[in-house]
Amino acid sequence: MRIIPALVLLVLGVLVIATGAPVSAASANSLSRPTFDITTLSGKVASLIATAPLPLRVSSIIEREADGIPAAPDPTPTAGITPAHVLSSPLDGTSVVSPAVTVNQDIHAASQNEPAIAVDPNRPNRIVVGANDYVSRTWSCEIQGVPCSALGDGYSGTYFSNDGGATWCCVATDPDHLGTLIPGVTRLSGGQYDAGGDSALAFDSRGKVYFAGLGFDRTAPPNTVAVNRGTFAKHGALRWGPPTFIGQTTDPAILNDKEWIAADSNHGSPFQDRVYVTWTRFVFDPSTGAYIESPIAFASSKDGGATFSDPRLIVRDVIFDQGSRVVVGPDGTVFVFWEGSRAGDEFNSIWMVKSGNGGKKWSKPVAIAPVVDIIPPANTVFRVNSFPAADVAPDGTVFVAWSSEVRNTASRYTADPVCASWISGTASVYANCHSAAVWSKLTRGEDDEREDGDHRGTFTTPVPILPSVDASNRRVEGPYPVTQPDGSVLNAPAPRRVDTFWPAIASPRPDREDHDEEGRHSQDDRPSSRVYMSAYAADVVSPWQTCRRPDSPTSRGRINCLELGPFVNNARLDYFVRNVRNGVIMRVTTHPINSRYHFGGGFIGDYTGLAAGSDNRFHAVWTDTNNQQTVTWWYGDEFVPTVVHQQDIVVLSGRF
Numbered sequence: 230m231r232i233i234p235a236l237v238l239l240v241l242g243v244l245v246i247a248t249g250a251p252v253s254a255a256s257a258n259s260l261s262r263p264t265f266d267i268t269t270l271s272g273k274v275a276s277l278i279a280t281a282p283l284p285l286r287v288s289s290i291i292e293r294e295a296d297g298i299p300a301a302p303d304p305t306p307t308a309g310i311t312p313a314h315v316l317s318s319p320l321d322g323t324s325v326v327s328p329a330v331t332v333n334q335d336i337h338a339a340s341q342n343e344p345a346i347a348v349d350p351n352r353p354n355r356i357v358v359g360a361n362d363y364v365s366r367t368w369s370c371e372i373q374g375v376p377c378s379a380l381g382d383g384y385s386g387t388y389f390s391n392d393g394g395a396t397w398c399c400v401a402t403d404p405d406h407l408g409t410l411i412p413g414v415t416r417l418s419g420g421q422y423d424a425g426g427d428s429a430l431a432f433d434s435r436g437k438v439y440f441a442g443l444g445f446d447r448t449a450p451p452n453t454v455a456v457n458r459g460t461f462a463k464h465g466a467l468r469w470g471p472p473t474f475i476g477q478t479t480d481p482a483i484l485n486d487k488e489w490i491a492a493d494s495n496h497g498s499p500f501q502d503r504v505y506v507t508w509t510r511f512v513f514d515p516s517t518g519a520y521i522e523s524p525i526a527f528a529s530s531k532d533g534g535a536t537f538s539d540p541r542l543i544v545r546d547v548i549f550d551q552g553s554r555v556v557v558g559p560d561g562t563v564f565v566f567w568e569g570s571r572a573g574d575e576f577n578s579i580w581m582v583k584s585g586n587g588g589k590k591w592s593k594p595v596a597i598a599p600v601v602d603i604i605p606p607a608n609t610v611f612r613v614n615s616f617p618a619a620d621v622a623p624d625g626t627v628f629v630a631w632s633s634e635v636r637n638t639a640s641r642y643t644a645d646p647v648c649a650s651w652i653s654g655t656a657s658v659y660a661n662c663h664s665a666a667v668w669s670k671l672t673r674g675e676d677d678e679r680e681d682g683d684h685r686g687t688f689t690t691p692v693p694i695l696p697s698v699d700a701s702n703r704r705v706e707g708p709y710p711v712t713q714p715d716g717s718v719l720n721a722p723a724p725r726r727v728d729t730f731w732p733a734i735a736s737p738r739p740d741r742e743d744h745d746e747e748g749r750h751s752q753d754d755r756p757s758s759r760v761y762m763s764a765y766a767a768d769v770v771s772p773w774q775t776c777r778r779p780d781s782p783t784s785r786g787r788i789n790c791l792e793l794g795p796f797v798n799n800a801r802l803d804y805f806v807r808n809v810r811n812g813v814i815m816r817v818t819t820h821p822i823n824s825r826y827h828f829g830g831g832f833i834g835d836y837t838g839l840a841a842g843s844d845n846r847f848h849a850v851w852t853d854t855n856n857q858q859t860v861t862w863w864y865g866d867e868f869v870p871t872v873v874h875q876q877d878i879v880v881l882s883g884r885f
Contacts, residue, residue: 263517264517265279267513267515270294273511274291277511288426288443288486290343291486292832294424309861312868315788316790320823321854322819322855329817329819330395332358332360332879333364334408336858338859339364339367340363341877342360342878344428344834344837345429345836346359346840348842350494355390355465356848357467358387359388359411361428361834362385362426364410365380365417367863376867377404378866379865380417382423382424382447384418384425385427387428387467388409391465394881409467411440411469422446422453424444424445428441429441429442429488431492433494433502434496441506442455444472452477452484455475456475457472457473475540481515484511488553494557495738503531504533507527508526523548524542524544524547524548526541527542527565527591529587538588543565544580547569547570549572550569550570551567556619558625562584563588564627566581567580568600568615568617576599577615578596578599581629597669598669598691606728606767607728608797608798609799611833613730613731616835617630618732618733618734620736622736622760623737628809629668629670630694630732630764632664633664634648634649634664634665635648645662647661664730694807695807699726701726704770705769707772729805730764731764733838734760734761737759759808760808761808761809765804766805767801773796774795775796776793778794779791783829801821802818803818804817804818805817818851818853818881822851827854827875827876838851847883850880852876852877857872857873858872860875
């Protein structure tokens with residue numbers, strides 16, 4: 230996304246690339262060129278922040294790990310910390326209510342967030358979920374006298390169900406009992422990296438499941454994309470094999486980030502069971518640490534993930550990118566979507582390339598639609614993005630969805646400067662616009678690739694995924710007006726359009742036995758008759774009391790508030806699923822989600838998940854905070870057992 234006309238960008242482009250500084254008249258005239266220590270995660274994060282107003286961000290798991298939260302001093306407290314105040318709201322739930330099901334199985338208040346989900350194409354009741362998992366922060370064990378929770382970082386957690394999502398396995402309790410944590414990447418799981426996460430999952434046609442994630446160090450350059458293959462035993466247990474590393478590097482000027490994975494599970498495809506991985510390759514100036522570019526990279530495997538092809542870049546001149554998503558069509562065609570721009574573009578766009586020969590040759594990038602990057606939903610503080618989600622229906626129709634700021638009065642999707650915070654200001658965006666999860670599809674039968682590598686098809690004008698939710702105002706809950714500690718009053722906010730964001734897409738695929746006695750689907754039950762899409766909606770607003778003085782260090786202060794602060798208006802979230810074929814919308818959350826719990830309210834992940842089986846059932850997965858559990862260990866600190874809300878992964882399945 231660019232903030233000024235292309236002509237000015239051409240003049241300032243060299244400066245932006247060289248310094249990583251914001252594009253402005255001041256930066257153009259400035260002689261100072263900041264430098265960044267890109268040997269550390271925090272230095273890379275700072276370099277990308279300096280590209281503002283470009284909306285470039287590393288993955289949320291990397292940004293959280295880069296925040297430098299220190300472990301507790303050694304030795305740790307012997308009596309345990311008794312919190313003065315624990316932030317909570319009587320409007321929130323105490324547990325996730327049926328029919329929604331909590332996926333992660335720990336009971337010690339660990340954080341889990343940013344879920345991905347996949348369904349076995351041959352066994353629709355077999356489901357795997359992956360997530361960022363902070364379970365090691367709750368382990369009460371010691372390693373050479375240091376608490377395990379002080380050594381632990383973000384991990385890649387996985388969980389599986391063999392009964393359609395009704396029950397889930399497993400849980401990790403200590404380094405010797407890892408459950409289904411991904412092995413071989415992080416140090417406490419037998420690997421070489423400080424931390425891992427950023428889950429993506431895919432099944433092949435044989436029922437093998439693949440997990441893609443990141444491995445990285447906090448204060449040193451090594452980083453990688455990692456792929457593990459999982460196998461189910463006859464009795465249904467999931468076992469993960471060792472990782473295969475892709476793009477592994479110790480170069481401080483390179484950061485592999487935000488990967489995604491797909492497998493060609495289509496029987497009869499010329500590339501059946503080939504595995505595809507895409508990711509963002511952030512490149513920095515080795516001398517100054519300034520951001521240079523971030524193209525999308527690609528690699529594939531023909532041997533079940535044992536080895537991968539050499540990484541290659543597939544975006545041509547669209548090199549300021551992030552948030553790729555790779556999917557495979559029923560004929561084996563590979564599609565890659567991402568958010569990005571070329572030098573001189575006024576706005577970012579959602580882009581696509583495709584390959585009809587297993588990734589050997591790629592089409593020219595096609596701009597699907599411009600996007601105005603969203604800002605945090607009104608009355609929230611967590612980080613957001615406008616990355617795309619995508620899927621291909623059994624009939625070959627290509628669907629893509631993303632989030633964009635749109636004007637409240639608009640009758641048609643456009644990139645409106647009024648909704649661009651870097652142009653009109655944040656206050657103007659909140660006053661005139663809202664974030665909308667939208668979708669588009671590639672015109673069926675017209676996406677043939679020409680000899681010059683371009684496309685004949687066109688994408689439809691984007692429309693809201695949740696039109697009735699998008700068109701409504703937030704509902705107000707809670708005891709308004711609220712008397713503040715200083716005696717003033719907080720009133721309910723004025724009516725405001727609902728923000729929707731972080732979409733997901735899933736279209737059921739038939740398996741080889743998914744037909745009637747004559748080999749036909751009924752009109753209503755054929756998988757192509759359903760295309761499910763989902764998104765969060767910030768559809769509730771209520772009071773929330775902040776903390777004026779949290780305990781130190783930061784990790785301890787997220788549980789122990791030493792002095793309560795004023796009330797603020799707080800937007801809470803629901804999760805919705807829609808079948809865009811018939812227009813039916815279903816709210817799948819059983820109680821609104823308060824995003825203020827854990828991580829200071831600044832982080833609940835970067836995406837949500839949706840999968841669909843050959844039985845036409847969808848499985849929606851999201852981060853929820855309605856469960857209460859008891860925390861004892863957290864980031865190396867020992868607490869008197871304290872009841873807190875925490876982030877959990879929650880799933881609900883259905884069919885309509």
